[in-house]
Amino acid sequence: MRSFSTSSVTALAAALALSACASSAPPLASAGPLPGSSAPSTGAAAAASPQELVSRVDIPFEKFVLANGLTTIVHTDRKSPIVGVTIYYKVGSKNEPRGRTGFAHLYEHLFFGGSSNVPNFDIPLEAAGSTSTNGSTWYDRTNYVETVPTGALDLALFMESDRMGALLPAVTQDKLDKQRGVVQNEKRQGDNQPYGLAEYAVAEGLFPVGHPYRHSTIGSMADLNAASLGDVRKWFTDHYGPNNVVLALSGDIDAATARPLVEKWFGAIPKGPEVAPVAAGPVTLPASVSRDMTDQVPVLRLTRQWSAPGLNDPDAAPLRVGMHILGGLASSRLDNALVRGSQQAVSVSASAQVYEQVGVLEASMDVKPGVERTAAETALDKVIAEFLSAGPTPDEVRRAVVSTLSGEIGGLEQVGGFSGKGATLAEGQIYSGDPAHYKADLQAIAALTPEQIRSAMQKWMGRPVFKLAIVPGERTDSGNEMGGWGDEKEKAAPQPDARQKAPKLAPAPKRVAPPVAPVSELSFPAIERATLSNGIPVTLARRTAVPKLVLSIDFDAGYAADALDTPGTQGLMLGMLEEGTKTRNATQIAEEQERLGASIGTGATLDTSSVMLSALSANLAPSLDLMADLLLNPAFAEADFERARGQAQAELAQVESTPAALAGRTLGTELFGDHPYAQPSDGLGTKTALSALTPAALRAAHAKWLRPDLARITVVGDVTMAELKPLLEKALGSWKAPAAPRPAKLLDAATPKPSARIVLVDRPNSPQSVIFAGRVLPLTGRTAGQEPLTLANEVVGDGFLSRLNLDIREEKGWSYGVRTGVTQSTGPRALQVMAPVQADRTGDSVRAIMADMAAFPAKQPVSAEEYQRVTDGSIRGLPNQFETNGQVLAAITRNERLGRPDDYYVRLAATYRAIDAKRIGAAAGQYLQPSDLTWVIVGDRRIVEPQLKGLGLPVEVRQGPADSASPAPGEEAQGE
Incomplete structure (x- = not known):
């Protein structure tokens, strides 16, 4: 999927930020030793020191720069025959002008729509065994990633260079309109979540109109509607030159091999204009500001935010670790005080989101139902104030640092993707001018003292604060009107016709894609x-x-x-x-x-x-x-x-x-x-x-x-x-089984007969409907020989190139993504269809899903392209599935649970080769038909129900669950 990133820190710092955003750990009776006991021996004396852990983090690399300015970084890791291809363009939403918010991300979607010599980027690479090609946009950058078998690296570089140098002649008004619809549904999908509008409110509260970090990366609906083909061309020529790019190749590759390939495919692309730097920095509010938003949420959420310096500032490291101690660790200050201590919160968090030029510090508290709001606000502010005054203890600092560095070491398993070694090197280069900048970051974290953290947090969190409260009730704000520049109501930006004709471009020079070299067979660990x-x-x-x-x-x-x-x-x-x-x-x-x-x-x-x-x-x-x-x-x-x-x-x-x-x-x-x-x-x-x-x-x-x-x-x-x-x-070893007999689950119990019907769950004010459908299959997880079903499911709904996703997302623009899956339970397996769609297309989407599924294979059998993609592509992609220890562990436990042999995945290539298109079609005909699906639709009944009348299915309407965790709208929560 093409998505904008939800993380804003460097790849190597992601473990800290993600853990800092996590919900609180389960509560306990007290923060000290249990009555009558002393703290047990922790074994901490045997633990490696932060400095020792940092010394183990090393990503050796070589770097070269082409004459046109393209910077390439190469890291060699031979553990698996794969190469991570990671490309960073130093342009993001902060570069967008007024009236064009969301454009960097919209353009990222268009970047996958085909170039002059590559009609579709996904099909050749996935057929070659690549991970799904993907991209993301954030304030400071746009990146594109895929991890390919070594033999497909030449193909991947050809394709990346073609869209860098020959994209525009292939971009049409039709492609722009379709991707506009996809992106708008991505926005609706995010806005439709509980607390989904908070991000907009925080940016509006912290930054003035016109600040580059104020408008959201997804942008406003009005600006997305206004984007024209001329805007696409200008964005490309202004920002997508090779001199604004870092290419990272990591894995089964070395610089001597990589350089001639990069020269061959990218060397002739002309340099683009220099991208002007953006003036942006943290903002000090003249006074503290409070804002309430009502939303369809289960509990009151209280938040506190401050803007902060960017990632190259000396205060970035102490702020990250300080916020981790405040509300990220399982033993954080907020957890101990508000969840386990006073029990005024059901969850808490604190985090430092660090961008290139600014950061955002946030602490939040989900208030326990029944707790009076004023008391909760006082308690939250008291914990923060006490932490700022006294700072952390040496033990808190050590724990935060060691847990963070341990996560970083684990992250080194991946060569590519959004947070692997390639991304770490590329971000160091693009943000700090040094691929090895991660070492300075980690060394700074390892050397932190309590006083450094206290000083930094007092400096930045001692300023006026933005307070946002999300209050349970009927949603009154609309995401459609949020995320833009900020002055739309006062003085709307001029909006030209988004469909104005653009001059026709000359075709790009013809180039031929290279063949895929033989791909090594999977080597599964002994x-x-x-x-x-x-x-x-x-x-x-x-x-x-x-x-x-x-x-x-x-x-x-x-x-x-x-x-x-x-x-x-x-x-x-x-x-x-x-x-x-x-x-x-x-x-x-x-x-x-x-x-x-x-x-x-x-x-x-x-x-x-x-x-x-x-x-x-x-x-x-x-x-x-x-x-x-x-x-x-x-x-x-x-x-x-x-x-x-x-x-x-x-x-x-x-x-x-x-x-x-x-x-x-x-x-x-x-x-x-x-x-x-x-x-x-x-x-x-x-x-x-x-x-x-x-x-x-x-x-x-x-x-x-x-x-x-x-x-x-x-x-x-x-x-x-x-x-x-x-x-x-x-x-x-001394743990013994009890005398009682082992319990037995009755997994062979009968299941209801499949029934074609619709259950509509009313959720008012929903800009999207969430469609789920399914039926129980006459199979269990231990039924042998179901690989044809796996491949058939991949054709119809499992992946970006599946028929359902290409139709409802890419062709119609009604959804951000549609997929199907077949469960791998030990007992009865089930087919599931999942489709979040724009509310006014709910009935049409159900109709389209049914038609697409029914056509396979009767009217539309497996095509040669689909067959090659799901068989050869799956075979070539096997090494990608077992890059990390966690992936290998999941495969082993799955084999044991389903009664498969240890060499199941080693033999899987031969199994797939023995499956022809006829067997894939037969599996689809037997198991993937829509005639007896049960449909569940969660959406606004007022909009959705009229659309369901022509589908020929009985409809049962239910009310959404009552919110027992929060008081009804208009009620005041009472103290304990």
């Missing part, structure tokens, strides 16, 4: 197996690319287990494992992970409940000990339970106010009836069920389902079996 003394099987795939590993303990339980318990039991029980043990409370658990650079989490699917660990190899022993304590000795304390349940109830309210999540929950229940898979796939159960749960019920579920005879351990990373098994034996 699998080693062992068994612990208590019978738990252990699977290891050793990989040494980075000094880290991932480990998963998987139990045959999952959300389907709630069919034998109360709905929501499994999810809440797993979440409570991080709440505290018999010797550690949640703050101590969080702090210990941060000191070790480890991350322990829990999660589940319909079939499996999991406890997961990401750890530095050097700190594996203490990390395993900590994980074992969480798994074997959970406290399920009453006070912790009440807070955790309150958070789960708030999360459920958030899910039910999010259109896609609500549609997914509704569809699952409609498809599966009384089958165990009818449990909500988010694991949250229902409001009634959550209210009925008790700590005793969670203890019983823990004993019932998390037992060694239902467990498997899988490990991928830098450790040997000789090192691993003794550590696992020490941590888990």
Whole structure:
């Protein structure tokens, strides 16, 4: 998909920013040791120091510059026969003039529409085994990425150079109009989310009209409507010259090989004009400002924002880490005070979004229902003020730094993509003039002192603040009127006819695409197996690319287990494992992970409940000990339970106010009836069920389902079996199965007969409708020989080039993206269709989906192009699927759950080669037809219902879930 990035920091700093934006960790009884106990030994003495971690981060590179100014950076990484191709154009939304907001992003979409010698960028590359070609736009840059098999690098460079040098003759008014519709639906999709208009309000509050960072990257509807073909040409010629570009090649490539290829394809492109620098910087408000917005949200959200300096400023590092300590760490100040302490919040966060020339500091609090607003505001401001006054402790700084650097080391597994090594080098060059600037960033982070952080935060957060509150109620603002320059109501910018004719351009010189060289066969890591003394099987795939590993303990339980318990039991029980043990409370658990650079989490699917660990190899022993304590000795304390349940109830309210999540929950229940898979796939159960749960019920579920005879351990990373098994034996070997028989889920239970009908869930004021559809298939996950169905699904709906996406997004412009999927559950599989569409095209979209699916294969069998793409492309793309330890672990656990052999993926190429177009069509005819789909549509009934009358399907209208987590509009929340 072509999307604008939601992250604004450099690639190497992304781990910090993302964790700082995360929701709060589950609560605990107190921030100190449990009564009558002392803090347990953390093993922190064995942990690597920040300086040692920084010394392990190295991305060697070579750089050369062509005569036309194109800068190329090459990093060699031979672990897999793939090359990340990453191109950064130093132009973003901050370069847009008044009246043309959103244009940089709109142009990015057009960049995929074909050039003079490449009618379609996606088809040749995906057929060659590339990851999906993608791009993103942000304030400071536009980037384009793909990761290709080594043999397809020549093709990728040819295509990138053709759109850099020969794009405009192929850009037509029709293409512009279609992509305009796609982008406007992307805007609607974001605006349609709970709190979806807050980003606009923050920019309006922090920056004056005309400031380059004030208008949103997605822009305003009016400006998108006004974009003309002449604007496209001017944007291209003004900004897309090679002298404004950094090309990064990372992976199975070296500079000696790369340079002649880059010279061959890019050398003749003429230099473009120099892009004038943009004057922008942080803004100090003359006085603090407050703004309230009402929105269809489950709980009151209070936020505080300040503008800050850009990424090259010395204060950038202390501000990032300071905000991480304030509200990003699991043991953050805001968490400890407001979630675990006063219990006035259900979640909190703090982050520093750092752009090239400015930054935005934000702290937020989702207020617990029933808490009086004034008290919540006072509490939030008090925590911030106390932190600014005293600053962080040395231990907080160390924990924040080590956890951040551990994340950076893990990020080095990827050579390409939006946050891999190629992006890190390219951003260093484009923002700071040095590809190795990441080292200076990390060294600055590692050397931080509490006083540096306190000083920087006092300097920037001691200024007047912008306060935004998102208040539950009927939405009164419209995203259609937001995101633009800011003076539209006072003095509208002149808007020429967006469809005015532009002069015809001369054709570009003819060039021929190079062939794809032979692609290496997949080399899947060797699998080693062992068994612990208590019978738990252990699977290891050793990989040494980075000094880290991932480990998963998987139990045959999952959300389907709630069919034998109360709905929501499994999810809440797993979440409570991080709440505290018999010797550690949640703050101590969080702090210990941060000191070790480890991350322990829990999660589940319909079939499996999991406890997961990401750890530095050097700190594996203490990390395993900590994980074992969480798994074997959970406290399920009453006070912790009440807070955790309150958070789960708030999360459920958030899910039910999010259109896609609500549609997914509704569809699952409609498809599966009384089958165990009818449990909500988010694991949250229902409001009634959550209210009925008790700590005793969670203890019983823990004993019932998390037992060694239902467990498997899988490990991928830098450790040997000789090192691993003794550590696992020490941590888990004495764990014995209970005398009670193993529980059994009834996955062979009957499911309802498929029924063609529509369930319309009314969600007023929705600019988009979210369409979900599906049916249960007469297959299970263990049914062998379903690879033709996989390929058939790829043709119809799985991927950018699928028939549904090309029709409804690319041809009609009604959606930002449509897709289909076939679940990989152990029990009955289900076909699912997902399509967020503009509200006034809901009925037309349902009709088009049905027609496209019915045509395959009866009226439109698999074409030669589609067949080659989904077979050869899938085969060539296999190495791309297993670049990271997490990807390998997921493949191993999937094979074990579905009864596949260890070499399934090695043999998959031969399996695909044996499947002809006829078998793909037969699978589509048998499993992917629309005649008996159940449809769930979440949208505005007033707009949608009239559109459904001509579809020939019965329609049942339901009201959206009542918002029990927040007071009704007009009611004042009462204090406790």
